[in-house]
Amino acid sequence: MENENKQVKIKVEDLNLVFGSRRDEALKLTEQGMSKAEVLDKTGCTVAVNNANYSIYEGEVFVVMGLSGSGKSTMLRCFNRLINPTSGHIYIDENDIMVLDEKSLREMRRNKMTMVFQNFGLLPHRTVSSNVAFGMEIMGRDENERLEKAYKTIKQVGLQGYEEMMTGELSGGMQQRVGLARALATDPEVLLMDEAFSALDPLIRTQMQEELLELQKKVQKTIVFITHDLDEALKLGDRIAIMKDGVIVQIGTPEDILMEPANDYVKAFVENVDRSTIVTAGSVMFRNPPHVDIERHGPNFTLRLMRETGKDVLPVLDKNDHFLGFVVDNDVAEAKKKNKRSVEDVVIKDVPMVADTTPVADILPFYLEYSLPVAVVDDEKNLIGLVSHSAVIAEMIGKEEEEVIQIKEGGTHE
Amino acid sequence: MIDIKLGEYVEQAIDWLSVNAAGFFNGITVGIDGIVDSLEYILMLPHPFLMMVIIAIIAYLIMGKGKGYFSKAGLKAGGGMALFVIIGLFVLYGMGFWEETMQTFALVIASALLAIVIGIPVGIYASRSDSLDSVIRPILDFMQTMPPFVYLIPAILFFSVGNVPGVVATVVFSLPPAVRLTNLGIRGVQKDVVEASRSFGCTDRQLLYKVQIPLAMPTILAGVNQVIMLALSMVVIASMVGAGGLGQSVYKGILKADMALGFEAGLGIVVVAIILDRLSQAAGKSRK
Numbered sequence: 001m002e003n004e005n006k007q008v009k010i011k012v013e014d015l016n017l018v019f020g021s022r023r024d025e026a027l028k029l030t031e032q033g034m035s036k037a038e039v040l041d042k043t044g045c046t047v048a049v050n051n052a053n054y055s056i057y058e059g060e061v062f063v064v065m066g067l068s069g070s071g072k073s074t075m076l077r078c079f080n081r082l083i084n085p086t087s088g089h090i091y092i093d094e095n096d097i098m099v100l101d102e103k104s105l106r107e108m109r110r111n112k113m114t115m116v117f118q119n120f121g122l123l124p125h126r127t128v129s130s131n132v133a134f135g136m137e138i139m140g141r142d143e144n145e146r147l148e149k150a151y152k153t154i155k156q157v158g159l160q161g162y163e164e165m166m167t168g169e170l171s172g173g174m175q176q177r178v179g180l181a182r183a184l185a186t187d188p189e190v191l192l193m194d195e196a197f198s199a200l201d202p203l204i205r206t207q208m209q210e211e212l213l214e215l216q217k218k219v220q221k222t223i224v225f226i227t228h229d230l231d232e233a234l235k236l237g238d239r240i241a242i243m244k245d246g247v248i249v250q251i252g253t254p255e256d257i258l259m260e261p262a263n264d265y266v267k268a269f270v271e272n273v274d275r276s277t278i279v280t281a282g283s284v285m286f287r288n289p290p291h292v293d294i295e296r297h298g299p300n301f302t303l304r305l306m307r308e309t310g311k312d313v314l315p316v317l318d319k320n321d322h323f324l325g326f327v328v329d330n331d332v333a334e335a336k337k338k339n340k341r342s343v344e345d346v347v348i349k350d351v352p353m354v355a356d357t358t359p360v361a362d363i364l365p366f367y368l369e370y371s372l373p374v375a376v377v378d379d380e381k382n383l384i385g386l387v388s389h390s391a392v393i394a395e396m397i398g399k400e401e402e403e404v405i406q407i408k409e410g411g412t413h414e
Numbered sequence: 415m416i417d418i419k420l421g422e423y424v425e426q427a428i429d430w431l432s433v434n435a436a437g438f439f440n441g442i443t444v445g446i447d448g449i450v451d452s453l454e455y456i457l458m459l460p461h462p463f464l465m466m467v468i469i470a471i472i473a474y475l476i477m478g479k480g481k482g483y484f485s486k487a488g489l490k491a492g493g494g495m496a497l498f499v500i501i502g503l504f505v506l507y508g509m510g511f512w513e514e515t516m517q518t519f520a521l522v523i524a525s526a527l528l529a530i531v532i533g534i535p536v537g538i539y540a541s542r543s544d545s546l547d548s549v550i551r552p553i554l555d556f557m558q559t560m561p562p563f564v565y566l567i568p569a570i571l572f573f574s575v576g577n578v579p580g581v582v583a584t585v586v587f588s589l590p591p592a593v594r595l596t597n598l599g600i601r602g603v604q605k606d607v608v609e610a611s612r613s614f615g616c617t618d619r620q621l622l623y624k625v626q627i628p629l630a631m632p633t634i635l636a637g638v639n640q641v642i643m644l645a646l647s648m649v650v651i652a653s654m655v656g657a658g659g660l661g662q663s664v665y666k667g668i669l670k671a672d673m674a675l676g677f678e679a680g681l682g683i684v685v686v687a688i689i690l691d692r693l694s695q696a697a698g699k700s701r702k
């Protein structure tokens with residue numbers, strides 16, 4: 001979509017990672033299309049990452065999702081080479097990090113890329129501020145500079161007042177804030193977060209997610225975020241990659257993943273989500289609906305169009321394609337009886353309009369006292385599509401639209 | 415009949431060494447003698463009463479650390495120990511064992527220091543290399559299970575008699591826990607803390623000094639405590655090759671079947687043991 005004008009920050013090319021002693025053999029078998037389980041059986045090697053190819057753009061939150069053991073952590077650790085890939089390349093700003101020697105690698109870890117860990121990995125024998133300053137200490141910055149920056153960052157993550165406490169005295173949520181502050185303190189360009197919020201209780205977790213988004217608006221880092229929670233992925237991710245048995249099975253926006261799950265594995269993830277908060281009007285709307293042109297079409301044409309399309313409600317547009325309102329079959333028939341030349345008098349104008357990015361959950365309340373479709377318009381009020389009542393309900397309860405219509409109609413017959 | 419003369423081969427090797435590496439052993443002799451003598455000199459320098467007070471103050475500071483020196487808890491922990499030091503040492507002084515007691519302190523401290531200075535770095539290396547670890551492990555087992563009297567024989571051959579062979583045998587015997595517990599402590603540092611530290615660009619050295627050693631410190635200090643206790647358990651044995659101090663008095667008591675002498679000197683060793691044990695343990699605990 002809009003990817004062309006985004007800068008690629010991290011490029012992953014043919015990345016493979018095999019654990020075990022017979023790696024080459026395992027790699028060959030994988031190339032021949034053998035599954036992770038088969039390779040393990042044959043060679044005793046675990047294929048943790050299998051031929052990954054993708055790009056991560058500057059300033060985006062890229063979420064990697066998958067079941068336990070699917071290789072997420074392993075892949076993430078390739079980015080800063082805490083684990084060395086078996087083959088393939090990772091380019092950061094177009095520099096291949098696979099060729100870095102020890103020293104340049106350390107430089108990269110110090111300046112470019114930091115990591116937040118599921119179990120925090122804080123130094124328990126040090127205070128909060130000294131933990132946050134750790135990255136700068138490693139770089140050899142002087143103490144005043146370190147502490148000043150550490151205090152600033154601690155404030156950023158909302159921990160002021162706790163600077164001189166030992167990290168062991170803090171709650172999980174607070175410890176993870178320290179972890180986040182430690183990672184932010186060196187002003188890295190890339191933030192790697194491995195299940196950073198998974199160890200937190202749900203309430204704190206939601207809070208941390210929101211704070212991360214809030215923070216991200218200000219700091220604009222490139223974030224690679226790992227989770228096995230779809231809700232978290234959808235909430236945080238600009239794009240989501242889904243991993244299974246070391247293979248990336250789908251990459252897309254939250255919307256793409258929900259609307260077009262690439263396979264049953266992805267579908268299985270998607271099924272448990274409260275879709276209504278993620279699915280937007282744009283994705284459930286009926287595009288380019290038949291419509292009435294107020295200048296050219298009178299009651300006769302309108303009734304005919306209704307008969308042809310089987311609709312009893314049609315949207316009305318003016319000559320610039322701006323949406324005016326709806327006409328209903330009974331009203332149009334009335335107008336025809338009165339020999340009106342235009343449907344203008346019977347257009348119902350006081351109707352809700354939404355943008356294509358409006359979540360379905362926000363459309364639902366309209367239907368409480370309103371039975372017409374909801375119009376989806378762009379900034380200039382041009383009609384893009386219509387969202388029907390049944391489409392929204394279908395979305396909410398996860399059934400196909402036809403089924404809902406059947407249920408509704410069945411209900412009215414009784 | 416099969417006749418494996420392992421003992422003879424060892425003897426021949428030791429003989430060969432004692433002749434051909436005489437310079438090396440002389441160097442060690444001079445070094446160890448220097449350490450023990452100067453420690454003894456320092457300990458004997460102040461008047462015994464002053465020395466008792468100094469040791470009592472040190473005990474008070476170490477035991478009360480982290481609790482607030484003038485708080486009730488600090489006073490209780492530090493004060494009790496200080497009182498014990500004063501009374502214990504005073505009784506020893508009264509029995510006429512002051513010099514021997516200080517000699518024993520000097521011998522134990524010198525041996526323990528040497529064992530620690532050798533053992534901790536070896537432990538650090540062992541923690542970083544599995545192959546080195548697997549080589550060292552059986553050697554340590556050997557050193558600890560071999561009856562300590564056996565060390566006295568080569569010690570005499572290399573270093574003749576006196577404090578030096580005593581210290582050498584003591585070092586060999588008390589070294590293993592320093593290596594073992596340092597190794598264990600560093601390997602036991604949480605993996606995720608090490609990984610996180612690495613992810614920030616630590617060099618191996620920074621990782622060691624800023625993360626691994628501080629976090630392994632309680633375990634390392636437990637090793638130090640064990641080293642000291644093992645060193646102390648060697649004082650009587652070491653006196654068989656001429657090392658001085660309370661051990662010597664006990665040994666004399668044994669040879670002369672002198673119950674009074676043996677009991678008094680033995681009591682002295684108990685007092686020294688309690689002081690060293692409590693203080694080295696407290697030093698480990700107060701670090702956290």
Ligand SMILES: Nc1ncnc2c1ncn2[C@@H]1O[C@H](COP(=O)(O)OP(=O)(O)OP(=O)(O)O)[C@@H](O)[C@H]1O
Binds near residue numbers: 020071
């Ligand atoms: N050090 C290792 N040696 C051998 N196999 C490993 C090692 N680390 C991970 N694996 C294997 O690699 C695969 C991927 O593991 P990884 O930890 O990357 O999964 P994950 O997606 O992060 O899982 P989780 O959600 O549980 O964290 C698993 O099959 C795991 O057993």
Ligand SMILES: [Mg+2]
Binds near residue numbers: 072073194195
């Ligand atoms: Mg993981």
